Amino acid sequence: MNAGPEQGTRAVVGAALCVVATWAGLLALAGLVAGRRWLVVACVGVLLVAVATTLARAASRRWWPPTLVGALVALVGVVLRYGAPPGRPQFLPDLDAARRAWATARQGVVVVNDSLVPMPDIRPSEMLLVVGGLVVFLLVDAAVLGLRFPAVAGLPLLALWVPAIVLGFPAGAAPVFWTAAAYLALLAYGAAPLHAQAGRARRAATAVVAGVALVGSSVLAGPSLMQLPGWASVALPTFGDGPIGPLELSDDLDLRESLGTRSAQVVLTYRVTDPAAGDPATAADDAAAADAAAAPTADAATEPPADAGTDAETDTGVDALAAPGSPAGQDAGATPSPTPAPPPAVDARLVGPLRAFTMAEFDGRLWNRTEADELAPWDPTTLLSSDPLLRGTAPDAAAGTLARVEIEVGALRERRLPVPTFPRTVAVEGTWGYDPQRDEVVGRRSTGAGLSYQMLVQVPTLTADDLRGTPVGTPPDLDLYTTVPDTQHRDDIATLAADVTADADTAYERALDLQTWLRSASNFTYDTRVPPARSTDAVWDFLEDRRGYCVQFATAMAMMARTLDIPSRIGVGFLPGQRDDDGAYVVTGRLAHAWPELYFDGLGWVRFEPTPASQSGPPPAWADPFTGITAPGSVPDELGRSGQDALPNTLPSAAPATPGAAADEESPWTTVLLLAGMGLLAAGGVLAAYLLSRRRRRATVPDDAWVALRRELSRIDIHWSSSTSPRGVVRHVQRTLETRTGTGLSGPALAGLENLALAVERTRYAPTPPVHPADELDGWVQAVRDGLRELLAQGAGRTPVPTG
Known part of the structure; x- marks a missing residue:
């Protein structure tokens, strides 16, 4: 023993x-x-x-x-x-x-x-x-x-x-x-x-x-x-899941996967040049054509047309939030109509992200690719486009801005060439075919280091006004792009989408409302860790947990759009890279990204960007209410950050800047400190909560002031859904007050409400939104409070707004 x-x-x-x-x-x-x-x-x-x-x-x-x-x-x-x-x-x-x-x-x-x-x-x-x-x-x-x-x-x-x-x-x-x-x-x-x-x-x-x-x-x-399933038996494509080695984009995107370490390898290097820059005669002809056109071209850096300032509901400029007939759109201080903008700069921002492929089949958790039965040859001097009217035509400077793109492949092993979402010519050596339905250039073999190809991209002059009056279109295989998975929360997603877009009248406005709602920092948090599943519907879990990364944001917008009868799909590729000293753009695995594309009649597939601006940069010009306000040079160049944001077996977005996104860099010693200091942290938390409860919290960002204003208005029974856009709140408050008192806010009170709503909108779209002092934010809230108290005090039997 x-x-x-x-x-x-x-x-x-x-x-x-x-x-x-x-x-x-x-x-x-x-x-x-x-x-x-x-x-x-x-x-x-x-x-x-x-x-x-x-x-x-x-x-x-x-x-x-x-x-x-x-x-x-x-x-x-x-x-x-x-x-x-x-x-x-x-x-x-x-x-x-x-x-x-x-x-x-x-x-x-x-x-x-x-x-x-x-x-x-x-x-x-x-x-x-x-x-x-x-x-x-x-x-x-x-x-x-x-x-x-x-x-x-x-x-x-x-x-x-x-x-x-x-x-x-x-x-x-x-x-x-x-x-x-x-x-x-x-x-x-x-x-x-x-x-x-x-x-x-x-x-x-x-x-x-x-x-x-x-x-x-x-x-x-x-x-x-x-013989057992394990590491050696299932070959899952990696998507930048390591610091070294070649990168391959994943053919299936799992919404239940958290993000891991991303590849730091250079996958692409490319240059963007103006094909007319070296030809003075051509440049002069283009300038004359631009002068003859009464409206400027639109890209990420352009201003709205000269007559856009007369529309009180326009999405650009300071007056975007003014209700019809309100003083903000009529007084002498109104923003004058902008002058025609110069031609857009030909750079990576203009060309936009490089898309490798699209996905249309979604089962409630996974996106799966579908391959074309046959691939077609093409003429390298004519355009490749999902629009059959443009496919096979020669590039035309009168139809948009032309940009020459020369790409050299690095550590990328991919059977599909990354190309812009716009129509483009493609000249590449080797055996390649074209899939017109998915707008993909597919090869028999994967790309390798040193492969180069050239493109002439035709960037159309697409604006918000073009989309606002355009109905949804009918792409080939419509059912493929409109099917919503039959999960237990399908009806819940449809109801939420209808609620978010209740104030919208057109398909474009519904799409913009969905994008605005998802980009709101008060509604969602960018986080590289995905909470464990709570239902069979990964989209509903994301909408409930309000945390995720680019795959979740893009999928949520695509599925919600489908419930509104808008055809949608997911694009997978890379955000524009960082410009080096030689003028070339360098793209690493950190910039792999996913975004939704919606189909509009006569315009084809149109890209939107619901992922927050801190991770993806500004949205496209046609989907940005603040086109002309955002700095034109705001190109996500690895976004100036080094945070972890990659999908181990799916795909990463750009680097996170939110607290939750830093979870993958968590130190293992946190566990030791957690166990050793449990009592101290608990006591400190109780003390901090007590001290915070003893003082009034001052608003330091527009969203804080917005929450404070919402709390004040709820005391007089003025409520709105979290899905309502700030400009929709302005209209809702005015209509409610007119119903109760016969008149709405005016003067400083209306100005304070509109200014605060505009500040909130900018924080949701601008990569580097303007900073507002706490006194200014509190002043706007106080002006609205004072105006409401004075307005309601005039009505018989109305209860004044509490002053807090």
Whole structure:
């Protein structure tokens, strides 16, 4: 029999050896996973559990209580780390946290089964690796210190080596050396004097039996494990899931996947030039044609037409929020009609994102690509376009701005050439075909480093006015672009879309309302971590959780548009890159992006941008209410940020700037600090809440002032939906007041309401919105409050607005 578990100093030494052995065993998985964050987290977790088991062993003479205590500590730590709500810590485990942790574990199983070596280092897979490391340590600790059979500890240590051995991706000589050295140290520890009463012969026999069992299990389990689904059996296209290596865009987008590490490799380098710049005669002809046209061309930097200032509902300029007949659109201070803008600058901003392919089939969770049955050849001197009227015609400077684009491929392995969404010619060497329905240039082989191709892009003069009066169109295979998945929340999504667009009269205005609602920082938060699924409908989960990245934003707008009978699809490609000193634009995997495209009659597929401006830059000119206000040079050049924003097995957007987006950079030491300072943080939180409740919060951003104003208006029974746009709120308040009192706001009160609504709109569209002092924001709210109090006080039986 055993003499009981280890005690005293020997127990501490033995625990340290168990920790080292487990750490060394974890190195066996280093070749199977891209990244090292999981390893740091697992090592910290093993160390914390070792401390718990050591303290429990000092207080118990039985072998099993320390293991039980260690298991409970490990369980609580895993639930707190992987079950916490996205964007905020959790200090005590509860059932909701346990459910979220279980859902994360299930996602981890899917990642393991669907990934190709190296597996992406993301939270779901990290959780499985950490749990595995903790279980191995508890087994090693129980064998060495509880049962006093160190030789048996080799079995759980071998379990960490089985995947690498079976899949043929050994971790290298160093992990083998340290694992073997740690195991020999455990055997030496067990053979030391005063360890156990069992004789040396018994210990030697145990070691031999354990060794034979290890070798036998490896030989017998190898062939069987090779037949199981795992890292070696399913080839899932990667989408920038590592810092090195070629990048391939994913053929399926999973709305339930969080974002991991993005590729920093350069995938494209291109130049944009004006084809007429070197021909003075052509330039003079173009200038004369521009002077003869009574309206300016429209791109991301142009102003609205000269007569747009007469429309009180126009989406550009300061008067965009003025209600019909209100003084804001009629007084002497009104913004004068803008003068015709110069021709747009021919640059990457004009050309827009480069789209590789589109997706139309969505099942409620996954976007899946459909391939063309046949590909057509094309003339490299004529246009390729989804519009059959333009396809096959020569580029025409009178139909839009021409831009020459020369692209060189870097670390991109893709069968579809990235091309602009606008009509363009394409000249490329090799065997390539054209898919007219999807507007894709498809090759038999993937692109490789050094491949170059040239395009002449025809950027149309598309404006908001062009779209405002245009009905939806009928693309080929209409059902493919209008089908909404038959999920349990299909009707809920349709109802929400109708509510968001209740004030819109045209298809374009509905699309713009959807985009505005999704871009609002008060409605949604950009976050690289996707909360665990709560229903079978991933879109509804996103609309409920209000957190996601480009895939969620684009999918939500596309599906909501389909419920409004607007054909839609998803475009996948790259945002414009960063301009280097030589004038070339450099695109890395960090700029992979997804966006929705809607179909309009006579105009074809039109791009919109619901992802927040801090991640995607300004929206297209025709979808931007502040065209002419946003700086024309606002090109997302990796957006001047270095945050993590990539999709491990789907796709990343641009770098996040919101607090939740930094989750993938979370330090593993956060777990240690969380457990050590739980009481202090809780006390500090209570004190902070108390102090905040004792003082009035001042608005520091327009959305804060907007929330304060909404709270004030609710006290006099003026309410509106969160989906209502700021300009819609202005109209709603005016109509409500006219119904109650016979007149609406005027003077400083109306000006304050319109100014605040305009400030809120700008924060939703401008990449760098103007900063408003807190006194100015509070002044607008106070002006509205005073005007309402004076207006309602004139009505019989009306209750004045509280002054707070």
